[in-house]
Amino acid sequence: MRAGTSKGLFIYRHDLPASENLWAGPLLAAMGSQNCDARQIDGVGGATSTTSKVAVVSPSARPGIDIDYTFVQVAVGQRTVDFSGNCGNICSGVGPFALQxxxxxxxxxxxxxxxxxxxxNTSRVIHETIQVDEYGSxxxxxxxxxxxxxxxxxxxxVAFVxxxxxxxxxxFPSGRRTDTIVVQERNGPRFSVKATLIDAANPFVVIDGSTLPPYLKTCAKDSIGYLEHMESIRREGAVxxxxxxxxxxxxxxxGTPKLAIVSPPESKFPSANAAASVHVLAFSMGKPHPSVQLTGAACLASAAIIQDTVVNRVATTPHWQVSKTERSPSPMSDSDGSCSLVQPGRKLVRISHPSGAIEVEVTAASSKTVAVVDRCTVSRTARRLFEGKVYYYQEVVQ
Known part of the structure; x- marks a missing residue:
């Protein structure tokens, strides 16, 4: 299926070995990464991180849940699979797949x-609302x-609950809304950047682009040196x-944490019908992402409406469209022990990226020292491309 801006295999859990520890072999071979082939010529992968993904689906026995879904990122040109984190774009195809x-x-x-x-992967619930035709499909x-x-x-x-x-x-895993990440390259300079380490739908290291060293601001975004520096920042953030x-x-x-660089938006996008609040360059498996991950959009939108994050500081639009909610005010304890009531609200955040812009509706409540994100909702499209059998071979270990 093509789901959002990603593409991948959607398969039943019962068609894989019972233990997830045995999934790597079949999935590497099916996608074409078993022999570390960057073209994935001997499988059905698309030779990019956004087209080398798998959704493993099964009916759920959990109360109030319809479907269990496991995301697997199959590396391109490497014999590795990554079970850490979720993929929001691939997730957007799970509801349609389940109905079909x-x-x-x-x-x-x-x-x-x-x-x-x-x-x-994340032990989190996603609510998807999909369209149904006159035949119930x-x-x-x-x-x-x-x-x-x-x-x-x-x-x-797609609502991340x-x-x-x-x-x-x-x-905020570090306990702070803004951190300074210090990087000491083994054979290079020592530098630091300002970042927000945030975990909403997926963990992200979000860098304030204005704090990057001058030589990183000007070099090509796909150069080996630039990508190595970005990976060094991501690793420090992971720790x-x-x-x-x-x-x-x-x-x-x-796969996790993921990395994103934010900066003020440079233009307007007709698809969003308004100026974006912030621009992002996201990274996927060590390379620039052609747009932005759905979970990344949820993370960035959450950070955008919380003061003292780098996203909130960089954003050029100080206020977003606010919708009323019917919820009661939420009690929130500040660091000084006082308790205040904060009215949850829905805010619309527009994020521009290399392919256009994406809108995220965030329902959240926050005070100066406490923030609670109730849900993030993003819209996608999806399409079934092919159904059939994927043949794979497995090496025999002598």
Missing amino acids: EGLVQPRPGEKTLDVRIYNT FQEDGEYTIPGVKGTGSEIK DPAGSMTGKL MMGLASSTDAAAKVR
Whole structure:
């Protein structure tokens, strides 16, 4: 399926070995990465990080949940698979896949269906609202468009519920909204950058682009030197977030935390119908992302509405469209022990990226020292491309 701006295999859990420890072999071979081939010529992978993904799906036995979903990032040109973190774009295809496969059923006459999905990577719940046609099938065709995908489709609303602390247990794993990351290259200069270490839907190291050293601001974004520096920042951030015991350990898990650089937006995007609040250059498996991860958009939007984060400081739009909620004010304890009531609200954050712009609706409550993110909602489209059998071979170990 093409789901959002990603593409990958959607397969049943029962078609893989019972133990996840045995999944690597079949998935590497199926995608074409078994022999470290960067072209993935001997498999169905697309030779990029955004087209070398797998969604493993099964009916859920959890109360109030329809589908269990595990995301697997299959490396390109390497014999590695990564189970850390979720992929929001691939997740947007899980609801349509479940309906097409008969794992969920709409009621007669329903035009939309809510699918409740449990992501096993992050132990978080995603609510997807998908369109249903007159026959009770997924309404794939529509007029909705997303940057990074040519053509149109029906709108799929993806809501990340209670996204904070997906892997670290905290919205701000370091306990601070802004950190200074100091990098000492083994054969290079020592430098530092300002960043927000945030975990909402996925853990991200978000850098204030204005604090990068001058030579990194001007060099090519796809050059080996630039990417090595970015990876060094990501590894240091991983240690500070408690996701790795050392930078060497962080190097072995490329999928999380992810890295993004924010800066003021440079232009307007008609698809968003207004100026973006902030611009992002995201990275995926060590390379610049053509747009932005869906979980990255959720992370950045959450940070944008919380004061003292680098995203909030960089954003050029001080206020976003606010929708009223029917929820009661939430009690929140500040660091001095006082308790205040904060009214949850929905804010619309527009984020520009290399392919266009994305809108995220964030429902959150915050005080000067406490922040709670209730949910982040983003819209996508998805399409089934092919159904059949993927043949793979497995090496025989002598």
